[in-house]
Amino acid sequence: MRRLGGFYLLAVAVAALPFIFPDNYFVTVVGVSAGLHAILAVSLNLLMGYAGQISLGHAAFFGMGAYTSAILTTRYGWNPWPTILVGLAFTGVIAYIVARPILKLKGHYLAMATLGLGIIVHIVIVQMGWLTGGPDGLGSIPTLSLFGWTVDTDLRWYAVIGTLLMLVIWLALNLIDSRSGRALRALHGSEVAAEMMGIDTAATKTGVFVLAALIASLAGSVFAHQQAFVSPGSFDFFFSIELVTMVVLGGMASTYGAVLGAIILTFLPELLVVFEDYEVMIFGAILMGMMIFLPQGLFIGFQDLLRKFTHRRAVTKKEESSHGVA
């Protein structure tokens, strides 16, 4: 119960918001974007925060899902549901193929390789106009519907994406607190020690990379059906950086932190709309300032403060009680 306490709290909040603020633009429109961003941030956080493998190209997998759905529905008239599965399969295969060679790299090299991957995918999307619509993108993507229930209002999309987000958070929380999750964190802590404990680090990295890519692809497909329009701009290098910022802002290696980062970064431009010209600068300043002054991120930074406080008390107690033992 304690393990999932935060999860239930968040679930209740997500469910209650549209009732507390009915027909509110910030809930059902910005909220939906925030939800999608949160899904992406949670997936990237598995890779970056927990497994310690930086990726500056996560938007590529988001784009693959989105474009698979967009192309199959608009150009070939498919039903939306199977396109999501095809998107997952396609993204999964690509991610699996590139994962091994890419994740052999570390630090700067890994950053550059993932960045390069993201840029290549973006260029391909722009250039393959006959299929992707090129820079103009693809429009009139049909929405999702299930047994006659068509997702055609902002509120319904809020429900779908809210549910999906909670599902992804639940999966991530379960995963982290398990054998596989510990393997991920261990390889972040010390790759050589992880290997010596019997963890196949190369396979584990590949696994988490593919998993993160799959979640991103799913988010991409949903995004395409929700927006009814996709264009290359949504999947460029800057969006990858934005996702990294979300993870970093909330706090690496914290699922709730990633969600918090995504929410803040989605709402910030809405609130800064008055200072539109300053948006880029403020965005850069936040990214830089956070990393310099609070590298653990908002969520963890706050938690750390709490922990330091409670921990100090615990240690003094322990010292008192352990005097007799030694």
Place this chain on the structure above:
Amino acid sequence: MALLDVKDLTISFGGVTAIADLHFEVPESQVYAVIGPNGAGKTTLFNMLSGIYKPNEGSIKFQGKEIVGRMPHQVAEMGVSRTFQNLQMFFNMSVLDNVKVGCHLRTRSPIWSAALRLPSILKEERQAQAWAREALIFCGLEAYIDQPADSLPYGVLKRVEIARALAAQPKLLLMDEPAAGLNDTETVEMRNLIRRLSETGISVLLVEHNMGLVMQVSDRILVIDYGSRLAEGLPEEIQNNPKVIEAYLGGEVQYAV
């Protein structure tokens, strides 16, 4: 048959031979120490034994099976675990989780069943928890179980590394300088811990600079110098071996404890 049988082991880096033609056998259930001056190639030897480096020549047989050519995680699977000279702690995790990672090979559940939290997971988690606790208690660390690893002093972390290695239930434990950086009290605790370890039937291969500790816990000792075998035998034989005394700085064997 010896537990570990090393033959003709040679490795060089960029033309410099670090280990040359080394051979030795580690018997079952013993504490076997490898000593030698700094730079003699002890850690390099450990890195080959655990599959991190691949030797240029020679063989390393563990229970009759070849280690050379296997990845470290495959070597771990054979029943070899190790600790490190410079701590390789998972500082991003709690002490308990660190040691639970040690149970990785004793648990099997795949990633998807963990993500869906199937009932089998709960059972396995409880089991891992129990094993980790057991290892921590064995190493005298019950007081630190729920603490984050990055908040603990060096001496404690050294023991957490041992607990983590123990949680894997190894047949052979490679310990790379377990007493380095410890104060006198901690060194005595470490000595007792190594003794208790070998009493449980685990074989220990020990690299250590503290001669007092080595002489007190080891059943046999191998001395290497410039990557070659200098001497091998019982502690008393080693202590009185003129070649060994020579290698150690004009004949002064240091006793630290």
Place this chain on the structure above:
Amino acid sequence: MFDQILQFLLTGITVGSTYALVGLGFAIIYNASDVVNFSQGEFVMIGAMSAVALTAGDTGLPLWVAAIAAVLITMLVGMALQRFAIAPARGASVVTTIIITIGASIFLRGIALLVWGKDLFPLPSFSGDEPIQIGNATILPQSLWVMGGAALLVFGAQYFFNHTTLGKAILACSCNKTAAHLVGINVSIMLLVAYGLSAALGAMAGILVAPITFTSYDTGVMLGLKGFSAAILGGMGNPMGAVAGGLLLGLIESLAAGLISSGYKDAIGFIILLLVLFFRPSGLFGKASVDRV
């Protein structure tokens, strides 16, 4: 066909010279502080944009004065970056420093956007726009400026690091900070100098190439990435490798654009980079390293 190839080669060397300078700047900072500076491209942009701004209008400065002033401005920005963003985070992880410099680059771009807007600006050519005929290929006089300038700067940097006390001191810092400190080198000042120098190189690259490519607040992004690619191709931490990597990348892109498709030229550059990373992560001219445990 041959003439065409010659044309591609000339273009490639011009573009490659710019990449080489940015890559060289990358390598200098990486050598001095182990930081991969993702805002290297912004130095190029700030150099070019400042020069444009200083020459503009009725009260505009002569081109050469503006160029010198622009280089100085960029040097200040580079030093400020080191002092206020990199230095406070000393000892941070690789991921952290990467994100700091990415943040810095976005920040600088944001300021440029505020000051100069989104327009594309030209800088006057140094010596006219009359193309020069070489066989059946042509080359702009400005391209010669770019090539010559780059060559001069590269050799200058080479001389600086190998034959001057200051240059050697910076190299000493990169080898061993504590030792450098012990022999009386002021490490923090050396780091400032390294960033200043790297920024100056970027600014000069920007000013040299701006008459051909024009400049806007976001020209630094791609150039920075190309410079990073050049540095990786050549082997990180090897300044002359970065120069060679830059020229090579410029040539590859130019040939790819001419022979395959101009839309895919950047993609081809990055694919080659990925292949090098996969099969020879130490770069084409770098030495392999052994992990220590």
